[in-house]
Amino acid sequence: MAGAAQQRAGWRYRANVAARVVAGTIGAYAVAGLFAMALARILPMDRAQAVVPATLLAFLVGPAVTIWAFLARGPWRAWGGVVAFGALFAAIAWAVGAPA
Amino acid sequence: MSAAVREGVRQVMAWLHGWVGLLLGWVLFVMCLAGTLSVFKPEIGQWMRPETVATADPADAVQAATDWLAKNSKGSTGWYLTAPNDRSNTVEAAYDSDGAFLYRALDPVSGAAAPRETLGGEFFYRLHFELELPYPWGRLLASLAAMFMLVALITGIIAHRRIFKDYFTFRPAKGQRSWLDGHNALGVLATPFHLMITFTGLVTLASLSMPWGITALYGSDLAKFYQDFTPGFTQRAPTGEKAALAPVAPMLREAQRQLGGTIGRVYVLNPGDKAALVTVYRSDADQIGFNPSQISFDGVTGKPLGTWRETRGAIQTYNIVYGLHMARFAPLATRWLYFLGGVMLTLAIATGMVLWIVKRRERAPLSLGNRILERLNAGFLGGVPLGCAAYLLANRLLPLGLNGRAELEVSIALWTAAAALAIGIALKPRWSWPLLTGATALACAVSALIGLPPSMMSAVLLATAASLALLVRKQLRGPAKRPERKRHAAT
Numbered sequence: 001m002a003g004a005a006q007q008r009a010g011w012r013y014r015a016n017v018a019a020r021v022v023a024g025t026i027g028a029y030a031v032a033g034l035f036a037m038a039l040a041r042i043l044p045m046d047r048a049q050a051v052v053p054a055t056l057l058a059f060l061v062g063p064a065v066t067i068w069a070f071l072a073r074g075p076w077r078a079w080g081g082v083v084a085f086g087a088l089f090a091a092i093a094w095a096v097g098a099p100a
Numbered sequence: 101m102s103a104a105v106r107e108g109v110r111q112v113m114a115w116l117h118g119w120v121g122l123l124l125g126w127v128l129f130v131m132c133l134a135g136t137l138s139v140f141k142p143e144i145g146q147w148m149r150p151e152t153v154a155t156a157d158p159a160d161a162v163q164a165a166t167d168w169l170a171k172n173s174k175g176s177t178g179w180y181l182t183a184p185n186d187r188s189n190t191v192e193a194a195y196d197s198d199g200a201f202l203y204r205a206l207d208p209v210s211g212a213a214a215p216r217e218t219l220g221g222e223f224f225y226r227l228h229f230e231l232e233l234p235y236p237w238g239r240l241l242a243s244l245a246a247m248f249m250l251v252a253l254i255t256g257i258i259a260h261r262r263i264f265k266d267y268f269t270f271r272p273a274k275g276q277r278s279w280l281d282g283h284n285a286l287g288v289l290a291t292p293f294h295l296m297i298t299f300t301g302l303v304t305l306a307s308l309s310m311p312w313g314i315t316a317l318y319g320s321d322l323a324k325f326y327q328d329f330t331p332g333f334t335q336r337a338p339t340g341e342k343a344a345l346a347p348v349a350p351m352l353r354e355a356q357r358q359l360g361g362t363i364g365r366v367y368v369l370n371p372g373d374k375a376a377l378v379t380v381y382r383s384d385a386d387q388i389g390f391n392p393s394q395i396s397f398d399g400v401t402g403k404p405l406g407t408w409r410e411t412r413g414a415i416q417t418y419n420i421v422y423g424l425h426m427a428r429f430a431p432l433a434t435r436w437l438y439f440l441g442g443v444m445l446t447l448a449i450a451t452g453m454v455l456w457i458v459k460r461r462e463r464a465p466l467s468l469g470n471r472i473l474e475r476l477n478a479g480f481l482g483g484v485p486l487g488c489a490a491y492l493l494a495n496r497l498l499p500l501g502l503n504g505r506a507e508l509e510v511s512i513a514l515w516t517a518a519a520a521l522a523i524g525i526a527l528k529p530r531w532s533w534p535l536l537t538g539a540t541a542l543a544c545a546v547s548a549l550i551g552l553p554p555s556m557m558s559a560v561l562l563a564t565a566a567s568l569a570l571l572v573r574k575q576l577r578g579p580a581k582r583p584e585r586k587r588h589a590a591t
Contacts, residue, residue: 029247037316047317048328049414054313055306056421059299063251067258070116071109093316 016075024069027082032062034089041096113259118456120252124245125453126480127231131242132449133484134228135301136442138221139427139435140557142188145220147557148495149205152190152215156208158183158363159352164211165191166348166368172213173197177338179368183352184208185385192222203506217505218495223513224488229305232514236308243309246302253294256287263288276462279455286448293441294448300425303418329415332408334377334396341374346402348378355380355395358407362386368399376400389416390423450481475532479524482536487517489543492561496547534575541568 040054065082072078121128137144156164161184169179174197182192190205203222204213219226230238260266266284271277287294307314318325326333345368352363364383370376376399384392393409410416423429427438457474460466466474491513498505498512520539524532541564548561 033310033312036310036313040313040316045414046328046412048325049412051313051317051325051329052414052418054316055310056303056418058310058313059247059250059302059306062247063254066251067113067116067255070112098319099317 019075020069020072020078023075023078023082024066027069027079027086028062028065031065031082031086031089032058034086034093035061038089038092038096041093041098047099110259110261113255117252117255117259120248120255121449121452122456124248125449126476127241127245128249129446129449129453129481130231130484131228131245132442132446133488134224135297136439136446137224137488138228139430139439139442141221141225142185143221143557144224145188145190145192145205145218145222147555148218148220148492149190149214149216150552151500152205152207154207154209155189156184158185159349159356161191161206161208161211162352162363162366163347163349164209165193165206166211166345166371168206168211168213169193169195169368170345170371173371175199176371177369179371181366181368183363183366183383185362185364185383190214215500216495217500217502218509219506223491223510229301239305239308243302243305246298246305247309249298250295250302253287253291253298257291260284260288263291276455276458279451279458283448283451283455286444286451290441290444293437294445296424297441297445300421303421304425330391332379332394332396332406332410334379334405335369336375336377338370338373339375342372343374343376343400345371345376345378345399351378351397351402351404352380354397354404355382358395358404359393371399374400377405384423385428388423388429389419390426390428391419453477453481474529475525475527476521477524478527478529478532478536479521482533482540483517483520483524486520486536486540486543487513489540489547490516492547493543496550496552530575534572537568537575538572541565541572544568 036054036058039057040050043050043053065085068081069078072081162181165181166179169176173179173195176195176197179193179195181194182188184191189208191208191211192203193206194201194203196202203219204217205220206213226232229242231241232238233241257263266281266288270281270285302309314322314325348366348368352366356363359380359382362383362385363380364385365381367379367381368376369379378397378399379394380397381394382392384390389410391410393407395407396405397403398405410419427435430438454477457466457470457477460470461474491509494509494512498508502508520536523535526532527535544561545565548558548565552558
């Protein structure tokens with residue numbers, strides 16, 4: 001047996017990576033999608049045009065969040081960033097509201 | 101940032117780059133190879149239909165096409181035509197008949213389907229973003245792969261220590277070192293192209309993969325969004341009352357007079373119905389922006405219904421991003437640069453996949469998972485090009501007039517690739533690699549040489565065959581410098 005300590009270290013490492021993988025994939029996509037919603041709603045343009053910058057920039061927000069999820073100092077911080085930005089964008093989108 | 105932290109960042113980025121590249125690497129390889137070939141989609145179509153050489157004025161050619169389609173399609177909801185241009189002499193027709201969706205290249209004079217029935221370059225084009233999977237799954241997988249690609253590119257750049265030096269670094273015959281040098285050079289030399297093509301590619305499928313901006317403003321009313329986004333696109337429901345289509349050539353001439361430039365696409369909706377509609381798009385081959393201006397006609401009376409020219413800034417930006425990916429604007433030299441950029445990205449992906457194995461093999465004997473990966477690598481990276489070559493060879497060998505000939509060409513391509521994958525799994529990589537590479541070289545050479553007048557494409561095929569033959573020679577000589585070979589020799 002390699003020893004319980006080493007196994008626990010392995011388990012911890014795996015959980016750490018798994019948490020970051022979920023944050024960096026599903027989390028990153030969610031933040032990008034919410035960013036697109038928030039930006040589409042705050043841009044002072046007509047609806048059809050506002051969609052364009054919102055969507056184009058969202059494709060850059062996604063990879064940025066993915067990279068953050070893996071560079072953050074710990075899995076909690078990684079998730080904290082994802083949740084904070086997701087909540088921020090969701091709040092903006094919600095506060096502005098859908099156009100009448 | 102201290103040096104140690106920077107080094108840590110690089111390590112994390114290199115780790116992420118490796119895994120992101122590995123997970124959808126084979127999908128990306130198919131997409132990049134097919135996309136690269138699609139740069140020359142019309143030229144491949146020309147090469148695959150050598151019997152069809154007639155040329156005609158675009159308006160007359162589209163007239164001949166609609167005359168033929170009126171007799172040879174049943175219950176169509178629409179004919180989507182591309183007029184001939186300086187890259188292609190045929191009218192490309194996508195249409196439904198009796199519930200089946202068909203794609204045919206039509207002779208510009210007779211209007212009839214080309215005798216050598218083939219999808220031509222359209223096969224590679226569709227494979228590029230639909231991956232031979234049903235809608236929407238193929239496009240969703242392609243979008244996901246493109247997102248992975250973007251992350252792989254950015255992490256690859258951050259992980260990099262010496263971008264400028266890698267322009268000039270290649271140390272051959274040194275195992276892992278050489279694969280890494282090759283991978284780096286292929287990635288670094290065309291980095292701006294790789295970033296551009298990945299980002300713009302993502303944007304082309306945005307309505308499917310990133311619809312949330314649309315949702316935020318339109319809710320679930322997608323019809324309203326499309327109406328706002330492309331107001332020039334006119335549509336109306338069929339009445340069920342039959343009426344002959346008015347001659348389209350005068351409509352096309354009127355369109356050309358009003359829009360300038362040359363005719364691009366022509367959509368005939370509800371053909372044969374009283375509510376028939378003909379929409380003519382100006383060709384976008386002379387500008388980067390995709391889909392510039394259009395005019396609609398009543399299909400029965402031939403009267404113009406309305407013209408649309410896109411002038412809204414954001415939409416034009418989108419069209420330019422889209423057009424940059426499609427490269428239809430590109431004159432010959434630029435088209436070759438797109439092709440070369442695509443080749444480099446395809447090879448960067450392939451070398452990256454091989455590098456995953458080489459790196460691990462030089463440290464320790466491969467785990468079972470990595471041994472399977474090594475075999476799948478040979479099957480995919482050797483098999484997909486073989487499938488593409490088999491498609492071209494089938495085009496030359498299948499008899500004309502065969503029922504379902506175009507579809508058979510595609511089946512041959514797919515079954516060949518599947519057989520190659522099986523060979524990759526069954527044989528040791530040191531045999532499957534030269535076998536599959538050699539077969540690809542042979543298929544390229546034979547399809548270039550049999551029966552038909554030499555062309556630029558034949559020359560490219562022969563050059564490909566020659567390069568692959570050199571690769572086979574190298575593969576057969578074997579990895580003499582690999583350390584594990586020495587270990588085997590010692591035991």
